[in-house]
Amino acid sequence: MSGFGDFSGGGHSMSSEDSAQLEMQAFIEAENQKAAIQAAISKLTETCWDKCVGKPGARLSGGEQECISNCAERFIDTSQFVMQRMAKLSVDGNH
Amino acid sequence: MxxxxxxxxxxxxxxxxxxxxxxxxxxxxxxxxxxxxxxxxxxxxxxxxxxxMEGEKMGQLMTMVESQNQLNMMAEVLETIALRCFEKCIYSPGKEMTSKEKDCSMKCMDRFVETMNIVSDTLRSRSNQLP
Known part of the structure; x- marks a missing residue:
């Protein structure tokens, strides 16, 4: 994979200022994405913690672990379901 | 200067x-x-x-942004843990934390981190399955 700064191909050359700007944008975008992913993980962890974990013990019980992983799986299913249905509704609405 | x-x-x-x-x-x-x-x-x-935006300055700025971002994310997680473990472990706040409450908070922290690991592993494996 090439680095952020390698945008000079394709006919026109780019000033170093432009490519620095692009590199910075890509970097900031990546950092934002990191934070967004972390926020999503945190949010889902809280939800599944509330749903699955009782009194904190020396370890998570097998049931709790299974519940947490099911919780995360079903959350993804649910958000996919919601998105697909929303997409379908908006397609149907256009006819 | x-x-x-x-x-x-x-x-x-x-x-x-x-x-x-x-x-x-x-x-x-x-x-x-x-x-x-x-x-x-x-x-x-x-x-x-x-x-x-010359190279060195930009690198410094990136390092700063990256570590600040890291700190922010860490602070968010810690805040969440404190809140959730307070809910689970401190029923009626007394003059100080009892040893029972401390023990509970300690376990709670560890379990919360485990929970977070399970969640993030699950999310990662599901995102790898995407076409």
Whole structure:
């Protein structure tokens, strides 16, 4: 994979200022994405913690672990379901 | 080395809101609207310098942003853990934490981190399955 700064191909050359700007944008975008992913993980962890974990013990019980992983799986299913249905509704609405 | 501009800019910097565009002023980033005010005074002319982005400076800025981002994420997780474990472990807050409450909080922290690991593993494996 090439680095952020390698945008000079394709006919026109780019000033170093432009490519620095692009590199910075890509970097900031990546950092934002990191934070967004972390926020999503945190949010889902809280939800599944509330749903699955009782009194904190020396370890998570097998049931709790299974519940947490099911919780995360079903959350993804649910958000996919919601998105697909929303997409379908908006397609149907256009006819 | 801070000149008049630098000192002034430091004061202004504390009021910086996220999402506000900033410019360089005497080696420091300040809000654009402030910079234009400052630039109207002759001794603040360097406030209108374009953002300097040469390699070394940019690398420094990136490192700063990255570690700040890391700290923010860490702080968020810690806040969440404190809140959730307070809910689980402290029923009626007394004059100080009892040893039972401390023990519970300790376990709670560890279990919460485990929970977070399970969640993030699950999310990762599901995102790898996407076409």
């Amino acid at each position: 801070l000149g008049a501009c630098g000192r002034r800019a430091l004061l202004l910097r504390r009021r910086r809101k996220p999402g506000v565009s900033v410019v360089r002023c005497g080696g420091i980033w300040i809000e654009e609207e402030w910079a234009s005010v400052l630039a109207s005074k002759s001794f603040f002319t360097d406030c209108f310098e374009a953002p300097i």
